[in-house]
Amino acid sequence: MHKICNSILEIQKSDYQTLINDNPFMKYDFLAALESSGCATERTGWVPNHILNINESGKMDSFTPAYLKYHSFGEFVFDHVWVDFYNQIKFKYYPKLLIAIPFTPVRSMKILNSGNRIFKNNQIIKNIKHFLDENNISSAHFNFIQGDEINHLQKENFIPRVSQQYIWKNNNYSTFDDFLNTLTSRKRKMINKERKSIKSSGISIEWVDGKSISEEQIDIFYTFYLDTCNRKWGNAYLNIDFFENIISNMPDNIMLMLAKKDTSTIGASLHLKSKNTLYGRYWGANGYYKFLHYELCYYQAIEFAIKYNLDSIEAGAGGSHKISRGYSPVITHSAHYFQNQDIHKVIDDYLSKESKYVNKEVDILSKLSPFK
Numbered sequence: 001m002h003k004i005c006n007s008i009l010e011i012q013k014s015d016y017q018t019l020i021n022d023n024p025f026m027k028y029d030f031l032a033a034l035e036s037s038g039c040a041t042e043r044t045g046w047v048p049n050h051i052l053n054i055n056e057s058g059k060m061d062s063f064t065p066a067y068l069k070y071h072s073f074g075e076f077v078f079d080h081v082w083v084d085f086y087n088q089i090k091f092k093y094y095p096k097l098l099i100a101i102p103f104t105p106v107r108s109m110k111i112l113n114s115g116n117r118i119f120k121n122n123q124i125i126k127n128i129k130h131f132l133d134e135n136n137i138s139s140a141h142f143n144f145i146q147g148d149e150i151n152h153l154q155k156e157n158f159i160p161r162v163s164q165q166y167i168w169k170n171n172n173y174s175t176f177d178d179f180l181n182t183l184t185s186r187k188r189k190m191i192n193k194e195r196k197s198i199k200s201s202g203i204s205i206e207w208v209d210g211k212s213i214s215e216e217q218i219d220i221f222y223t224f225y226l227d228t229c230n231r232k233w234g235n236a237y238l239n240i241d242f243f244e245n246i247i248s249n250m251p252d253n254i255m256l257m258l259a260k261k262d263t264s265t266i267g268a269s270l271h272l273k274s275k276n277t278l279y280g281r282y283w284g285a286n287g288y289y290k291f292l293h294y295e296l297c298y299y300q301a302i303e304f305a306i307k308y309n310l311d312s313i314e315a316g317a318g319g320s321h322k323i324s325r326g327y328s329p330v331i332t333h334s335a336h337y338f339q340n341q342d343i344h345k346v347i348d349d350y351l352s353k354e355s356k357y358v359n360k361e362v363d364i365l366s367k368l369s370p371f372k
Contacts, residue, residue, distance in 0.1 A: 002127040005050040008032050008065075015060050019112035024253040024272045024279070025101045026108050031065055033245035039238055040102040045070040049097065051131070053124060061114040062124055067102065068095040068137070074237050076105035076317050077143045077163060077334045082347060086138070091340065093138050097131065100143035103237040105165070105317045106279060107146045107332055121152040129156065132339050142335045150333050158335035159348045162358045164365075166320075166327035168298075168313040173306045176299070179326065187324055187370035194291040195299060203266070203289065205300055206258045210251030217256060218244055221268040224284025238282075243270070257300050259285070259292055269296040271304075276311040278304060298325045320365060329365040331358070 005011060008031045016028040024030060034040035035048060046067045053062035072079050075098065086093035099110050111121050128140050142153060150160055173179045180188045208217065222240045229236035247254050253274070259267035267285030271278055280301050285292055301313050315322055323329070336351075338344040 001054045002124070003052045003054055004131070005048070005052050007035055007048050008050060009035060011050075011052075011060065011063075016063065018059075018061075018114045019063055020114070021109070021112050022274050022276075023106070023108040024250065024274050025104050025106050026065070026110075026112065027250060027253070029249040030246055031101070033242050033249065034102050037239055037242035037245055039242050040067065045073070046102055047095070049131075051099075051124060051127060053127075059114075063112045064099055064110055064124060064128075065101060066097055066099045066128070069098045070094050073235065074103040075100060075143060077141070077161070079141070079336075081350075085346075086343075089343075091138070091343070095137060097128065097137050097140040098143065099128070099141065104281075105144055105332075106314060107144050107165075109146050109149060110142055110144075111149060111152075121149065122156060125152060125156040125158070129337065132337075137339065139336065139338045141337075145333050145335060150335060153335040153337075156337070157344075158337045159344070159351050160355070161334045161336060161351050162331050162355045163334070164329050164358060164362050165317065165332050166315055166322040167330050168302060168305070168315065168325075168327045170305055170309070170311055176303050176306060179302060179306065182372060183326065183370045184372055190324065191299070194294055197291050198289075198295045201261070201289065203259055203261050203292065203295075205295065206260060207300075207304065208256040208258060210247055210254030210256070213247050213251075213254065213256050215244075217258065217265075217268075218247060220258075220265050221256060221270055221282075221284070224268050224286065225270075225282050226284070227286070228282075228284035255304065257296055257304075259289075259296055267292050267296055269300070271301065273310070278310050278313045280313060280315040294325060298322065298327070302326065320368075323365060323368050324370055326370060328369065329362045331362060 013028045040046040046069060049066045049068050051064040051066050052060050055061045072083065083093050111124055132140055154160060180191060222243060226236050253272050255271045255273055257269045258265050266289060269280065269283035271280055273279065278301055280297050283297050305313050315327055338347060
């Protein structure tokens with residue numbers, strides 16, 4: 001039996017933890033922090049409609065994070081052209097149903113199942129389509145999916161869409177120099193020059209694990225985060241309550257990197273981590289310092305991943321400059337379903353053409369590899 005839950009806070013954390021998941025952004029505490037802080041709520045245009053499956057014993061054995069959306073901000077899979085299309089033909093696009101982690105372009109399984117039962121994901125997807133029909137919702141969208149979810153979705157007539165991100169992979173490096181030695185001479189010299197510039201400027205970097213982060217450090221980091229948001233996006237989706245919440249409730253998944261000059265903290269980057277992956281998410285500084293962004297967000301992340309034997313680093317959306325720093329372009333997947341089948345066919349054709357362009361772009365970018 002499926003059930004719609006209007007807040008993850010209605011679910012017992014102990015029940016949620018029976019679901020198989022190693023992604024920190026799909027943790028109960030992360031999703032709960034988004035709601036309890038007011039970041040992902042009806043007021044901000046993110047109305048939780050999480051989809052649960054309840055087994056014969058009355059226990060939840062499947063969870064899918066879902067939100068009715070009244071805009072397209074904070075998603076990182078851009079659908080503005082579809083909004084324009086709907087407007088042109090006088091159809092209603094919003095609200096739509098979004099299956100995703102709010103404000104977070106991270107690959108993950110979006111249908112979590114319990115370990116004591118093999119649940120058919122296809123049934124959950126059929127329930128989503130039924131929800132659209134029952135509530136006259138235009139469409140459903142799964143963003144940044146992983147594993148075999150794309151296959152289940154395509155079987156249910158969801159249209160696949162591809163985009164790209166940049167991922168750093170750990171090829172059993174013992175030290176940062178081991179990593180550097182796999183690069184071409186030109187790229188190796190560039191990175192060494194950038195890192196020496198940071199040191200010669202008197203800037204040092206301190207790693208602070210989640211359990212050791214102080215309130216003062218949270219405040220400083222958040223000030224820097226706001227500055228970055230104001231300069232890049234003009235909108236800070238996450239408030240300080242959210243950051244205080246995740247640092248307090250999931251400290252083992254948090255790493256804060258602080259840049260210091262003299263006795264002052266001048267920049268910071270906040271990362272989340274799982275057993276095998278470091279995620280570079282949020283950063284900022286109190287001014288412009290040449291190469292500081294590369295140091296805090298890329299090189300220090302690589303040093304950390306090597307030291308703790310992590311498999312990869314996911315550095316977030318955008319930025320072909322990451323290629324020069326050892327990050328490779330990879331394809332990411334989303335999937336989309338439109339209630340009106342005539343519209344569905346038009347967008348299917350559009351995405352078929354778009355995917356050829358994206359795949360070609362990734363092929364070209366891959367040839368720019370900094371590796372020998």
